[in-house]
Amino acid sequence: MEIKLVKNILDANDKLAEENKSILTQKGITTINIIGSPGSGKTTLLLKTIEKLKGEINIQVIEGDIASSIDAETISREGIDVVQINTEGECHLDANMIKQALKNMELKPGILFVENVGNLVCPAEFEIGEDFKVAVLSVPEGHDKPYKYPMIFSKAKAVVLTKADLLPYIDFDMDAFMSGIASLNPECKVFVLSAKTGEGISDWINWLRDVRG
Amino acid sequence: MEIKLVKNILDANDKLAEENKSILTQKGITTINIIGSPGSGKTTLLLKTIEKLKGEINIQVIEGDIASSIDAETISREGIDVVQINTEGECHLDANMIKQALKNMELKPGILFVENVGNLVCPAEFEIGEDFKVAVLSVPEGHDKPYKYPMIFSKAKAVVLTKADLLPYIDFDMDAFMSGIASLNPECKVFVLSAKTGEGISDWINWLRDVRG
Numbered sequence: 094m095e096i097k098l099v100k101n102i103l104d105a106n107d108k109l110a111e112e113n114k115s116i117l118t119q120k121g122i123t124t125i126n127i128i129g130s131p132g133s134g135k136t137t138l139l140l141k142t143i144e145k146l147k148g149e150i151n152i153q154v155i156e157g158d159i160a161s162s163i164d165a166e167t168i169s170r171e172g173i174d175v176v177q178i179n180t181e182g183e184c185h186l187d188a189n190m191i192k193q194a195l196k197n198m199e200l201k202p203g204i205l206f207v208e209n210v211g212n213l214v215c216p217a218e219f220e221i222g223e224d225f226k227v228a229v230l231s232v233p234e235g236h237d238k239p240y241k242y243p244m245i246f247s248k249a250k251a252v253v254l255t256k257a258d259l260l261p262y263i264d265f266d267m268d269a270f271m272s273g274i275a276s277l278n279p280e281c282k283v284f285v286l287s288a289k290t291g292e293g294i295s296d297w298i299n300w301l302r303d304v305r306g
Numbered sequence: 307m308e309i310k311l312v313k314n315i316l317d318a319n320d321k322l323a324e325e326n327k328s329i330l331t332q333k334g335i336t337t338i339n340i341i342g343s344p345g346s347g348k349t350t351l352l353l354k355t356i357e358k359l360k361g362e363i364n365i366q367v368i369e370g371d372i373a374s375s376i377d378a379e380t381i382s383r384e385g386i387d388v389v390q391i392n393t394e395g396e397c398h399l400d401a402n403m404i405k406q407a408l409k410n411m412e413l414k415p416g417i418l419f420v421e422n423v424g425n426l427v428c429p430a431e432f433e434i435g436e437d438f439k440v441a442v443l444s445v446p447e448g449h450d451k452p453y454k455y456p457m458i459f460s461k462a463k464a465v466v467l468t469k470a471d472l473l474p475y476i477d478f479d480m481d482a483f484m485s486g487i488a489s490l491n492p493e494c495k496v497f498v499l500s501a502k503t504g505e506g507i508s509d510w511i512n513w514l515r516d517v518r519g
Binding site: 130131132133158159160161163182184210211212213214215230231233234235237238240241242243244256258259262263 | 343344345346371372373374376395397423424425426427428443444446447448450451453454455456457469471472475476
C-alpha cells in the first residue's frame with residue numbers, strides 16, 4: 094500500500110519533470126541536477142564553474158535548501174541569475190518546485206545548474222526535468238560511499254570528487270572508490286578536483302563545454 | 307492530503323517508538339540515535355567510544371544502512387553485539403525496523419547505539435524509541451550547517467563535531483557554528499573532537515558516563 098502510494102507520487106512527479114525538460118530544451122538550456130551531502134562542496138564547485146565559464150556560456154542557478162538563502166546570496170554576488178527554493182523541511186527538490194521556480198526566471202540559452210538539497214539519498218529518486226545528474230562527493234566523506242549509497246552513483250552521468258587538497262590528510266582508497274563507481278555505472282565520468290588549489294578544474298570545465306555541445 | 311498522510315505515518319511510527327522505548331528502558335538500556343551525513347564519522351566515533359567504554363559499560367549497536375554491511379562488520383570485529391538493518395533504499399530508520407532488530411538481540415543493561423542511515427535530514431523526523439539523539443557533523447562539512455539543516459540541531463541532546471584535526475586546513479568559523487546551535491537549542495552540548503588524534507574524546511566519554519547515570 095505504502096509502496097503503491099510512493100509509486101503514484103513518483104509517476105506524477107515524472108510527468109511534471111518531462112514538462113519542465115521540454116520547456117528547458119526549447120529554450121536551449123542544458124539542465125544539470127547537482128546532488129551531494131551537506132558540505133560536500135556543491136556551492137563552491139558552482140562558484141568555481143561560474144568563474145571559469147562566465148562570459149562564455151550563460152549560467153543560471155536554482156538553489157534548493159531546507160532553510161536559509163545563504164547559498165543563493167553567495168551565487169548572486171557573482172552576478173548570476175539565481176532563484177532560491179526553500180523546501181521547508183522537504184529533503185529533496187521535486188519537479189513541481191522547479192516548475193514554480195521556472196515561472197520566476199527569464200530563461201536564456203545556456204546551462205541551468207540546480208543545486209539540490211544537501212542529501213546523498215533522497216534527491217536521487219526525484220527527476221526534476223534535468224538533462225542529467227552530477228553527484229558531488231568530498232574526499233573526507235570516504236571512498237566507501239558508492240557501495241553504501243549506490244542509487245546516486247548508478248544514476249549520475251558524472252561524479253565530482255571534491256576537496257582533493259585534503260587527500261594527504263585522510264585515508265582515502267582511490268582504487269576502491271573508482272572500482273565502486275565503475276561496477277555500478279561503467280559509463281560514469283569521474284573528476285577529482287580541488288576548488289581551493291584549482292587542481293582538476295579544467296577537466297571538469299572542458300567536459301561541461303562538451304556536454305553543452 | 308499528502309501532509310495528512312505523512313502525519314498518519316509519523317503517528318503510527320511514534321506509537322511503535324514508544325513501545326520500543328518501553329522495552330529498552332525495562333531492560334536497563336540507554337538508547338542513543340546517532341544521526342549525521344554520509345562520511346561524517348559516525349562509525350569511527352562509535353569505534354573510539356567502544357574502545358574507551360568496553361569492560362565498563364555493556365555496549366550494543368544497531369547499524370542502519372541503505373545497502374552493504376561494511377559498518378556492521380567493522381563494529382563486529384571489536385567483539386560487540388551488532389545487528390545490521392539494510393533499509394533497501396529508505397533514507398532513514400523507522401521504529402518498526404528497530405522493533406524487528408530488537409527481536410534478534412539479547413538485550414542487556416548498558417548503552418544501545420543506533421547508527422542511523424547517513425543523512426542529516428530525514429532521520430531527524432523519525433523517532434525510533436531512543437532516549438535521545440546525537441548529531442554528528444564533521445569539520446569539512448562547514449560551520450553553516452545548523453542554519454541550513456535546523457531540525458536535527460534543534461532536536462539533538464548533543465552535537466559531536468568530528469575531524470577536528472582538519473581545522474588547520476579548512477575555513478571553519480567556530481563562533482558561527484556555536485552560535486547557530488545555541489540559537490536553535492540552548493541546552494545542547496557540543497563536543498569538538500578528533501578520533502584520529504584523540505583530542506576531545508574524554509569529554510564525550512565522560513558525558514556518556516553521566517547520561518548513562
